Amino acid sequence: MTDTLLHIDDLKTQFFTEEGVVRAVDGISFDVKEGEIVGLVGESGAGKSVAAQSILRLIDPPGEIVGGEVRFRDEVLFGLEEGPDGELRQRDEMLSNDEMRRRIRGREIAIIFQDPMESLNPVFTVGDQLREFIKLNRGLSKSEAKEEAIDMLREVGIPEPVERYDNYPHQFSGGMRQRVLIAMALACEPSLIIADEPTTALDVTVEGQILSLVDELQDKYDTSFIWVTHDMGVVAELCDRVNVMYLGEIVEQATVDDLFYDTKHPYTEALLDSMPRPDQTVEELNPIRGVMPEAIDPPRGCRFHTRCPDAREICTEVHPDCREVSDQGENTHKAACVKHDAFDVGYEFSDPIEIRAETGITGDVVTDPQEGD
Numbered sequence: 001m002t003d004t005l006l007h008i009d010d011l012k013t014q015f016f017t018e019e020g021v022v023r024a025v026d027g028i029s030f031d032v033k034e035g036e037i038v039g040l041v042g043e044s045g046a047g048k049s050v051a052a053q054s055i056l057r058l059i060d061p062p063g064e065i066v067g068g069e070v071r072f073r074d075e076v077l078f079g080l081e082e083g084p085d086g087e088l089r090q091r092d093e094m095l096s097n098d099e100m101r102r103r104i105r106g107r108e109i110a111i112i113f114q115d116p117m118e119s120l121n122p123v124f125t126v127g128d129q130l131r132e133f134i135k136l137n138r139g140l141s142k143s144e145a146k147e148e149a150i151d152m153l154r155e156v157g158i159p160e161p162v163e164r165y166d167n168y169p170h171q172f173s174g175g176m177r178q179r180v181l182i183a184m185a186l187a188c189e190p191s192l193i194i195a196d197e198p199t200t201a202l203d204v205t206v207e208g209q210i211l212s213l214v215d216e217l218q219d220k221y222d223t224s225f226i227w228v229t230h231d232m233g234v235v236a237e238l239c240d241r242v243n244v245m246y247l248g249e250i251v252e253q254a255t256v257d258d259l260f261y262d263t264k265h266p267y268t269e270a271l272l273d274s275m276p277r278p279d280q281t282v283e284e285l286n287p288i289r290g291v292m293p294e295a296i297d298p299p300r301g302c303r304f305h306t307r308c309p310d311a312r313e314i315c316t317e318v319h320p321d322c323r324e325v326s327d328q329g330e331n332t333h334k335a336a337c338v339k340h341d342a343f344d345v346g347y348e349f350s351d352p353i354e355i356r357a358e359t360g361i362t363g364d365v366v367t368d369p370q371e372g373d
């Protein structure tokens with residue numbers, strides 16, 4: 001059996017804005033096992049980045065993690081409990097900000113962002129930045145750290161690493177800069193790397209090269225990954241297991257094969273239908289109808305019902321949790337859709353609903369007319 005590295009339970013992160021409370025991450029649970037690549041997939045605004053940042057407690061005001069638990073091995077990265085006054089407070093075992101900074105971030109869990117220029121300083125050479133990072137985090141001497149930095153550049157496929165060491169970030173292409181960030185992430189041999197759409201800005205060829213590099217490095221170092229993407233093609237190529245996110249929630253959770261060949265949630269189906277495939281012409285592509293409602297005022301019942309082709313009256317009333325829907329055993333395939341027997345709320349006797357016209361063709365943002373809960 002493989003061990004659980006990261007355990008996320010009912011995690012909630014909100015932004016307290018003037019317009020109201022944005023429920024960006026609204027009770028998600030998933031695990032990452034040792035050596036596994038776990039996908040977090042969904043449309044823009046689903047809450048993927050906020051989820052990724054919440055794991056490392058990188059949420060700034062007006063945002064706040066308001067509930068749930070994040071465990072890394074046997075350490076509590078985030079956890080609340082009810083105090084004697086009935087108010088929620090941080091648990092004693094929860095790591096301090098200082099411990100998060102010194103022991104966890106970068107060393108145990110590294111994060112790679114979409115835009116490398118945000119993580120690389122334009123006024124220092126790529127080599128110097130990598131060397132300083134390694135020196136600081138691994139307590140090596142300057143010359144040892146430089147040697148290690150050059151090795152890492154070679155490892156991630158930068159040609160002529162000795163010469164490239166002295167280049168500035170702007171002298172690197174986008175793909176090469178992402179390779180540098182991967183080198184930086186790997187430099188402390190973390191157990192987990194969280195990658196937030198690092199290949200989205202790259203063209204498909206370069207993206208393909210980076211994905212195979214990650215695959216290779218993952219094999220070699222046995223690093224676990226959380227790979228954030230909106231692209232089901234990337235999921236298919238890279239991931240072992242997948243979590244599909246919609247409006248702050250995980251609506252389906254399965255192995256890649258089960259997700260693609262035994263899809264259980266209509267939203268996942270819609271995502272897969274909208275993905276270009278070699279056996280399809282462009283005309284056959286089916287974009288998902290409508291746009292995702294705002295996380296500030298999510299629809300009642302199932303949050304996807306305003307866009308769902310399978311929606312019935314019951315879907316406007318019952319808010320489904322993400323539960324086991326396969327008969328293959330526990331924790332194999334979960335979905336948050338009441339059309340499955342596991343829910344037993346009378347879906348089959350419920351009337352289909354007309355999807356309101358404005359959610360369809362025009363693509364207007366739908367805010368639910370019903371008052372929130």
Ligand SMILES: Nc1ncnc2c1ncn2[C@@H]1O[C@H](COP(=O)(O)OP(=O)(O)OP(=O)(O)O)[C@@H](O)[C@H]1O
Binds near residue numbers: 022049063296
């Ligand atoms: N600083 C902030 N203040 C207010 N709302 C925020 C803030 N950051 C994120 N949000 C909101 O949280 C929700 C989730 O955003 P998030 O960036 O996690 O989405 P995403 O799935 O990563 O999308 P994308 O694919 O575009 O990166 C969105 O509704 C977004 O508007």
Ligand code: NI
Binds near residue numbers: 048049050196
């Ligand atoms: Ni994002």
